[in-house]
Amino acid sequence: MSATLSTPSAAVSAPAGGIDWSHVGSDNASLRRFLHGLPGVDQVGAEARAAALATRSIKTTAKAWAIDAAIGMVDLTTLEGADTPGKVRSMCAKAARPDPSDPSTPAVAAVCVYPDLVATAVQALHGTGVGVASVATAFPSGRAARKTKLVDVADAVAAGATEIDMVIDRGAFLAGHYSQVFDEIVATKAACGPAHLKVILETGELVTLDSVRRASWLALLAGGDFIKTSTGKIAPAATPPVALVMLQAARDFADRSGDVRGVKLAGGIRTSKEALRYLVMVNEVAGDRWLSPDKFRFGASTLLNDLLQQRHKLTTGAYDGPDYVSLD
Amino acid sequence: MKFEYAPAPESRDIARLKPSYGIFVDGKFRAGRGEAVKTINPATEEPLAEISEAAGSDVDDAVKAARRAYEGAWSKTSPAGRSKYLFRIARAIQERARELAVLESLDNGKPIKESRDVDVPTAAAHFFYYAGWADKLGYAGFGPNPRPIGVAGQIIPWNFPLLMAAWKIAPALATGNTVVLKPAETTPLTAITLAEIIAECDLPPGVVNILPGGPAVGQALVDHPGVDKIAFTGSTGVGKMIQKSVAASGKRVSLELGGKAANIIFDDAPIDQAVEGIVNGIFFNQGHVCCAGSRLLVQESIHDEVIDALHARLETLRMGDPLDKNTDIGAINSAAQLARIRALADSGDDEGAVRWSPECPIPAKGFWFPPTVFTGVSQANRIAREEIFGPVLSVLTFRTPQEAVDKANNTPYGLSAGIWTEKGSRILWTANRLRAGVVWANTFNRFDPTSPFGGYKESGFGREGGRHGLASYLESEAYLAQ
Numbered sequence: 001m002s003a004t005l006s007t008p009s010a011a012v013s014a015p016a017g018g019i020d021w022s023h024v025g026s027d028n029a030s031l032r033r034f035l036h037g038l039p040g041v042d043q044v045g046a047e048a049r050a051a052a053l054a055t056r057s058i059k060t061t062a063k064a065w066a067i068d069a070a071i072g073m074v075d076l077t078t079l080e081g082a083d084t085p086g087k088v089r090s091m092c093a094k095a096a097r098p099d100p101s102d103p104s105t106p107a108v109a110a111v112c113v114y115p116d117l118v119a120t121a122v123q124a125l126h127g128t129g130v131g132v133a134s135v136a137t138a139f140p141s142g143r144a145a146r147k148t149k150l151v152d153v154a155d156a157v158a159a160g161a162t163e164i165d166m167v168i169d170r171g172a173f174l175a176g177h178y179s180q181v182f183d184e185i186v187a188t189k190a191a192c193g194p195a196h197l198k199v200i201l202e203t204g205e206l207v208t209l210d211s212v213r214r215a216s217w218l219a220l221l222a223g224g225d226f227i228k229t230s231t232g233k234i235a236p237a238a239t240p241p242v243a244l245v246m247l248q249a250a251r252d253f254a255d256r257s258g259d260v261r262g263v264k265l266a267g268g269i270r271t272s273k274e275a276l277r278y279l280v281m282v283n284e285v286a287g288d289r290w291l292s293p294d295k296f297r298f299g300a301s302t303l304l305n306d307l308l309q310q311r312h313k314l315t316t317g318a319y320d321g322p323d324y325v326s327l328d
Numbered sequence: 329m330k331f332e333y334a335p336a337p338e339s340r341d342i343a344r345l346k347p348s349y350g351i352f353v354d355g356k357f358r359a360g361r362g363e364a365v366k367t368i369n370p371a372t373e374e375p376l377a378e379i380s381e382a383a384g385s386d387v388d389d390a391v392k393a394a395r396r397a398y399e400g401a402w403s404k405t406s407p408a409g410r411s412k413y414l415f416r417i418a419r420a421i422q423e424r425a426r427e428l429a430v431l432e433s434l435d436n437g438k439p440i441k442e443s444r445d446v447d448v449p450t451a452a453a454h455f456f457y458y459a460g461w462a463d464k465l466g467y468a469g470f471g472p473n474p475r476p477i478g479v480a481g482q483i484i485p486w487n488f489p490l491l492m493a494a495w496k497i498a499p500a501l502a503t504g505n506t507v508v509l510k511p512a513e514t515t516p517l518t519a520i521t522l523a524e525i526i527a528e529c530d531l532p533p534g535v536v537n538i539l540p541g542g543p544a545v546g547q548a549l550v551d552h553p554g555v556d557k558i559a560f561t562g563s564t565g566v567g568k569m570i571q572k573s574v575a576a577s578g579k580r581v582s583l584e585l586g587g588k589a590a591n592i593i594f595d596d597a598p599i600d601q602a603v604e605g606i607v608n609g610i611f612f613n614q615g616h617v618c619c620a621g622s623r624l625l626v627q628e629s630i631h632d633e634v635i636d637a638l639h640a641r642l643e644t645l646r647m648g649d650p651l652d653k654n655t656d657i658g659a660i661n662s663a664a665q666l667a668r669i670r671a672l673a674d675s676g677d678d679e680g681a682v683r684w685s686p687e688c689p690i691p692a693k694g695f696w697f698p699p700t701v702f703t704g705v706s707q708a709n710r711i712a713r714e715e716i717f718g719p720v721l722s723v724l725t726f727r728t729p730q731e732a733v734d735k736a737n738n739t740p741y742g743l744s745a746g747i748w749t750e751k752g753s754r755i756l757w758t759a760n761r762l763r764a765g766v767v768w769a770n771t772f773n774r775f776d777p778t779s780p781f782g783g784y785k786e787s788g789f790g791r792e793g794g795r796h797g798l799a800s801y802l803e804s805e806a807y808l809a810q
Contacts, residue, residue: 040750042770045601055441057336057653069329248600283331284644291329 021257024221025186028179035178035217041209041245050240056280063276067311068106069291070275071098074307075133075264075299077112079140079232085120087328088113092124094328099308101324102315108304109293110163114139115156122160133163133198137188140202140231142167146184153191164188165198165264165299167231170205173215181215185222198264198297199224203242204234212242216249226262232299237267243278247286260289266299272310275303333646336653338440343430348378349516351386351540352523354393355533360386362541367516370437371650371659371694379516382539384548387508390537391554394479394506397534402506405532407463414459414501416529421452421494424525428518432490433650435517437659437695438613440651450775451494454793457777458502461798465503468795474802476504477580478556481549483570484519485562486512486661487616487717491775493519495792496559497536503801505557508537510549512562514662516540547573555579559800561618564715564741564786582790582800584618584782586715587743590736591621591772592758594729595630597748601770603637606721609746609772611645611699614660615719618787619744621772623705623712625732628725635703635723642686642699649691657688660695660718669697669718676702676711681722707738715741729754733761742784746772765791 024034058066076095078087092111099105110131113121121132134156138144144152153164166188172180189197199219203212219227227246230237246263254260263286265278275298282290290296305325313319351360362381369376382390405413421428425448432443466472480500484492489511500507511519523538539545546566550558550573557580560570564585574581591609593602609621626634650658660666677683681702690696697718705712705722712722726732736745745764747755755769765782768774775781780796782788790800 039597039599042598042601042750045598045604045770048771049601049604055445055653056333058333059336060334062332062334066331069331279331288330291331 021221025179025182028177031178031182031218032176035214038213038217041213043209043241046209046241046244050244050281053281053284054240054277056277058276058280063310064314066276066279067272067307067314070272070279070298071304071307071311072106072109073293073297074108074304075110075112075266075297076108076304077232077266077299077301079112079114079135083114083117085117088117088120089124090328092121092130094304094326095130096125096128098304099311099325102311105308105311109297112165112299115152115159115161118156118159118161131162132160133165134159134161135165135167135231137166139165139167140233142169143171146187149184150187150191153188157191157193157195161195163196163198164192165200165228167200167202168215168219170202173206173211173218178218182218182222185219185224189223196225197223198226198228198262200228200231200266202231202234203229204236209241209245212245213249216246217253220249220253220261224261226264226297228264228266228299230267232267235268238265238269240277240281243281244285247282247290250290251286254289260295262295262297263290264297264299269298269300270302270306272303272306275307333654335649337649338430338433338651338653340430340434340651342426343434344427345377345431345434348380349520349540350380351382351390352520352527352536352538353386353390354537355527355531357523357527360539360541362386362545365513367435367514369434369694370661371691373693373695376434377517379540381541382510382545384544386539387545387548387552390508390539391479391481391549391552393534394508394537395554397532398476398479398506401532402504402535407465407504410501410504411459411462413529413531414455414462414498417525418452418455418459420525420529421448421455421522424521425449425452428490428521430651431521432518433658435515436486436489437650437661439655439658440653441655442613446775447488447491450777451491454491454494454498454777458498458797461795462502465798465802468798470799470802474503474798477801477803478505479554480505480507480557480559480801481552481555482507482509482559483546483549483562484509484511486515487613487618489515490518490522492561493522495561499792499797500559500801501535503798505801506535508539508549508555510539510541510546513540513542550574557581557801559790560584567788582792583788584790584792585743585786585788586717586741587618587620587783587787588623588713588715588739588741589619589621589744589746589764590623590625590732591746592726592732592736592748593624593626593630593634594732594747594749594751594754595627596750597630598750598770599630599634599637602748603634603641605746605748605770605772606638607641607645610721611657611719612773614658614697616661616665616717617773619766619773619781620717621744621746622716622720622722624721624723625726625735626723627732628727631725635701638701639684639686642701645686645688645699647688647690647696647698657699657719660697663695665717666695666697669716669720672711672714672716672718673700673720676705676709676720676722679709679711681705681709681711707735713739729758733758737761737763740786743787744768
């Protein structure tokens with residue numbers, strides 16, 4: 001991943017050659033002017049574009065490439081109240097070797113767990129190269145004092161998390177308190193230290209694509225390494241039009257700043273077909289700079305098994321059914 | 329990492345191509361008495377099939393058959409019976425949708441994704457729509473008892489061969505007329521296949537007659553005294569000739585002709601969607617669209633931003649094999665059309681406009697023209713005034729809404745226009761001042777059978793689609809009952 005910004009004051013300073021946005025986050029009025037000055041999103045047009053991209057036909061060699069690419073972009077996730085060390089260790093084994101019958105299968109990018117299970121995951125994944133992401137900041141609602149949220153982050157980082165998935169304060173965003181959201185992202189980024197920060201917008205609660213675009217820019221300006229759609233706890237989660245708008249935001253931010261930040265789609269993506277359609281969207285909307293686990297992720301639990309089944313199908317010519325992939 | 333899409337061609341066998349095709353007259357297929365010509369695949373220049381075209385005597389046969397059907401079986405068919413036939417045709421088009429789509433892409437050169445997702449489904453939708461009107465004509469606003477006109481001679485272009493046939497045939501039959509239809513010389517295959525469908529649907533012989541042929545066949549149809557109405561879609565030049573031909577003949581005429589539409593982008597537009605609208609406006613069907621948004625009028629304050637975004641978007645367009653499901657830009661329909669596009673584009677260079685095209689390899693065989701954008705175009709340039717009918721966009725700028733409207737209307741044409749702004753009041757203000765038959769707001773090139781389509785000024789007269797489309801095929805009489 002790109003070098004990350006670690007201090008609040010550096011959050012919106014421009015990299016060499018980019019645009020100086022340091023004034024944008026200085027107060028709520030400036031942020032509001034900037035975010036509301038972004039071009040609007042026409043919902044009908046965005047949906048039509050997303051639907052048109054979904055008609056691309058990805059076959060044979062392209063499909064094989066895309067399935068392996070998608071596997072390598074998965075954040076294999078368990079975020080349940082019932083999670084136990086045993087469950088997490090089992091999932092970590094799967095993350096490192098998704099298909100024990102075929103060693104050519106790539107490992108996933110990371111696992112994603114609650115903060116108290118980070119230590120377990122770190123131990124289980126030691127030496128595998130698979131990252132450990134932790135949700136934090138009073139996930140999923142984000143309804144806690146900032147102090148509490150930052151402690152949550154610090155705990156996860158101390159336990160060895162290499163990536164932190166924070167949630168934004170949707171209440172503050174919808175109330176127009178953009179500075180509050182911005183400052184919290186900056187503070188969380190500082191608390192992350194060397195860990196990469198993914199900023200969950202929870203687009204299902206923002207509802208309009210205009211809000212999705214503004215929240216994306218807000219998170220990027222505040223220094224998020226990734227913008228992420230959803231917690232997975234609210235429906236709708238990742239949808240094609242939302243993904244389209246977020247990829248456009250990442251692309252536009254990169255075009256104007258030279259700084260390529262990542263996008264993570266999470267929640268509701270269960271089939272290879274959907275994943276491949278999203279990769280087409282990444283390719284054609286954002287560009288191939290985003291076709292890497294450093295810049296694009298799928299947050300998912302069941303998607304991996306479908307990718308593995310499709311991979312078998314391509315290599316053997318036959319579907320071998322759900323009993324041939326592991327349940328973890 | 330690079331994501332290379334593997335070829336994903338639709339199978340050519342689905343088209344069920346035959347070695348030869350003829351004409352369809354009085355419910356029968358037979359060879360025409362005109363020339364035998366080869367129709368070719370414009371993407372490869374390979375012959376697809378031989379067509380025995382109609383001659384003048386075939387036109388006479390067809391018009392007489394249409395007259396017999398009009399006065400006989402068709403006038404005895406109840407309105408609900410006409411509905412039934414039209415619903416049947418609509419369903420049959422859907423059942424053979426894949427075959428028709430592949431056939432259309434082979435013969436026309438358009439990408440399969442368009443023939444599959446636009447041409448064929450919209451053709452079926454037109455038959456469904458007008459099927460519903462056939463037994464409700466007394467409620468369409470043309471008096472309690474509107475009557476058909478008689479025998480309609482219909483001449484259609486090569487850009488949407490099946491869809492244009494549907495636009496012409498469906499309202500004519502719904503209103504009780506019979507038709508003689510001439511498809512374009514370079515694209516007869518789907519019209520003849522539609523004749524097969526019509527025959528299989530058991531329409532009475534002579535209700536629909538289809539005569540592949542060239543301009544001479546069209547002229548014979550226009551001049552035939554047995555024809556009551558001419559419906560033509562095509563170039564403004566030919567439209568003017570037709571109007572002269574039928575002057576004082578008593579024939580009714582509707583013309584859907586050329587265009588040079590303005591696609592107006594205001595500074596408060598949703599830019600990403602506007603860029604899609606620009607692409608869809610001019611590069612849909614290789615720009616072979618009479619209502620194409622061929623003049624981009626962009627507010628000067630956002631010109632650079634829009635053009636940069638447009639360039640980036642055009643780099644992702646995929647030109648090539650029309651049967652590949654991932655192809656966005658297919659082949660130009662004919663060598664003659666390619667020559668015309670080249671000549672007009674060259675005039676853009678000569679007149680000082682700046683030409684830009686994305687990197688895209690051009691296939692060695694076939695007729696191809698890359699997506700092209702001219703910036704720095706003035707209203708005085710030929711590429712801003714003449715219809716190119718190809719994938720060539722002319723970019724002009726404006727400063728105020730009034731200037732945008734003035735420039736948009738400054739053309740002999742008036743078929744369509746586009747408005748892009750997030751401000752509803754500006755959409756209404758602008759639309760009220762545009763002299764164009766179709767005005768799209770925050771979209772472009774959307775076709776729906778419920779919506780009337782047609783032109784102002786030299787883009788023609790009469791409307792197709794919607795309730796208005798019925799009027800072109802009805803005698804509307806004052807009706808007074810004591």
